[in-house]
Amino acid sequence: GENVEQHPSTLSVQEGDSAVIKCTYSDSASNYFPWYKQELGKGPQLIIDIRSNVGEKKDQRIAVTLNKTAKHFSLHITETQPEDSAVYFCAASTGGNQFYFGTGTSLTVIP
């Protein structure tokens, strides 16, 4: 099955700086890559996703890039704010109903 690796496991940035989280996947059939944000005590929330026919997608301060040749995708958060502090998960799917998750990145934004 699919194997998704996520790095780094922890990340600290100063408020206003950018944060980048990277994921790699193993199954070349994967074509849908969502990102989730999980705040303490809550369930993961879908924040952005990208499909294999797109190389980059942006939503305000959040962007995701995809390199299908290298099998990696990244989450970019610009102008970080304290409320961005959370655990972020990447995932990969072959477009059906099976989702494979990375192990998470704990992001801390230091005011």
Added chain:
Amino acid sequence: DAGITQSPRHKVTETGTPVTLRCHQTENHRYMYWYRQDPGHGLRLIHYSYGVKDTDKGEVSDGYSVSRSKTEDFLLTLESATSSQTSVYFCAISEPTGSYYYEQYFGPGTRLTVT
């Protein structure tokens, strides 16, 4: 939140006792999932369902069973709880986005402690 609720939200139980966790959804989603979340492991799929009475195993299904007698309810049962099943359990649904792709949404979670 895709209309997903989980109950109980917290539970402490003793080793060897049976435990049932409930996931309830109000939006008639066909696909439902149970995951467990542990430090260093992310989210791992336990079981999933693709309709009433249609279920299948995920990667960590040993020690767990599920049932889905109604579209809105997906139950996860630990027949005889063990300490290794101490975890946070999340229910999820997926819904089609108008094409081949499905988006997945999670419930608020159940924290289970087995002593």
